[in-house]
Amino acid sequence: MTPRAAGLASRVVRWQRQHGRHDLPWQQGRDPYSVWLSEIMLQQTQVSTVKAYYARFLERFPDLQSLAAAKEDEVLALWSGLGYYSRARRLHQCARVIAEHHGGVFPGTAAELMTLPGIGRSTAAAIASFCFQERVAILDGNVKRVLTRVLGFAEDLAQPRHEQLLWREAEALLPRDPAQMPAYSQGLMDLGASVCSARQPMCAQCPVQDICVAYLEGDPGRYPVKTRRLARKQVALWLLHASDTQGRIGLVQRPATGIWARLHSLPAFESQEALLAACPQAGAPAARQHAPIRHALTHRELELHVVSVRLRRGMAVPQDGTWFEGAAWRALALPAPVRKFLEAPR
Ligand code: SF4
Known part of the structure; x- marks a missing residue:
């Protein structure tokens, strides 16, 4: 830690109390259940x-016990549209583990929270600092950006040892007084989400400008440094959009492993040939092939080829699928690109 950066905590706490966010729904009361739920939802999704989703989820599952007792399908359906369904599955598993092994009470330290499904180091620290005022560092994407800029931390974060080094720096910067932890953690998140944005940081309005190395160097965009790009595997899928003369849509529930595990989807095939073998009507002139849809998953880049076909009443949905009436499919947990396709006017 540079001597200058030692003043970070007091500046951030002061700024957060005056200018930070205080009216987010999960900030009211600070109980671990609502903070945990919001942290998991916010991992890959914007606050707005x-x-x-948070309001709907809490209405149906107001506490940990109700979530633990729910069926996974219902949890996934409520999550539908947020994407990254593995978050919802682990959320549900986590609720069950806390209900069964922790007497329904969240553990009170970041170290214990990290042993639970779906709770990584930064999420555990957010819960522990907000709810239990524990002196632990958070390091999500926004906070990494703020800290690397303030410190002028130019090491490549693609390397785990450099990331570890940044964790140590983040720990050294924590306020001494545990009572300041909620405002400090929230302040760093708020700074990263508003003032110290990735492309256009508003340094003139920043409470830590006077101690920020990136600002003094005149090049905040240089930080954080991360060289490795995630290499995504290209995968092509052929999707059968079968409707029948009653306007029903044929969907299948996906297997428990692999892409879109356990979600409902249009029947998916690895090739056009496989799709035509399962549904020869999709090769008829009346069938319609849509422009390919590109969709990025964490480790894969999907190219989706959708073929629309109208089937006669009484015909079976390939892959042991089910016909869904009218808008019944809307309540199901569907992969984001499939939902988007079905909702598009045509
Ligand atoms: S001075 Fe600029 S670069 Fe530094 S933390 Fe503030 S907004 Fe970010």
Whole structure:
């Protein structure tokens, strides 16, 4: 830690109390269940989107016990549209583990929280610092950006040892007084989400400008340094969009492993030939092939080829699928690109 950066905590705490966010739904009361739920939802999703999902989720599952007792399908359906369904599955598993092994009470330290499904180091620290005022560092994407800029931390974060080094720096910067932890953690998140944005940091409005190395160097965009790009595997899938003369849509529930595990989807095939073998009507002139849809998953880049076909009443949905009436499919947990396709006007 540079001597200058030692003043970070007091500046961030002061700024957060005056200018930071205080009215987010999960900030009211600070109970671990609502903080945990919001942290998991916010992992890959914007605050504005999360608010509506968070409210619906809490209405149906107001506490850990109700979530632990739920069926996974219902949890996934409520998550539908947020994407990254593995988050919802682990959320559900985590609720069950806490209910069965921790007497339904969240553990009170970051170290214990990290042993639970779906709770990584930064999420554990967020819960522990907000709810239990524990002196632990968070290091999500926004906070990494702020800290690397303030410190002028130019090491490549693609290397785990450099990431470890940044964790140590983040720990050294924590306020001494545990009572300041909620405002400090929230302040770093708020700074990263608003003032110290990735492309256009508003240094003139920043409470830590006077101690920020990146600002003094005149090049905040240089930080954070991360060289490795995630190599995504290209995967092509052929999707059968079968409807029948009653306007029903044929969907299948995906297997428990692999892409879109256990979600409902249009029947998916690895090749056009496989799709035509399962549904020869999709090769008829009346069938319609849509422009390919590209969709990125964490480790894969999907190219989706959708073929629409109208089937006669009484015909079976390939892959042991089910016909869903009218808008019944809307309540199911569907992969984001499939939902988008079905919702598009045509
Ligand atoms: S001075 Fe600029 S670069 Fe430094 S933390 Fe503030 S907004 Fe980010």
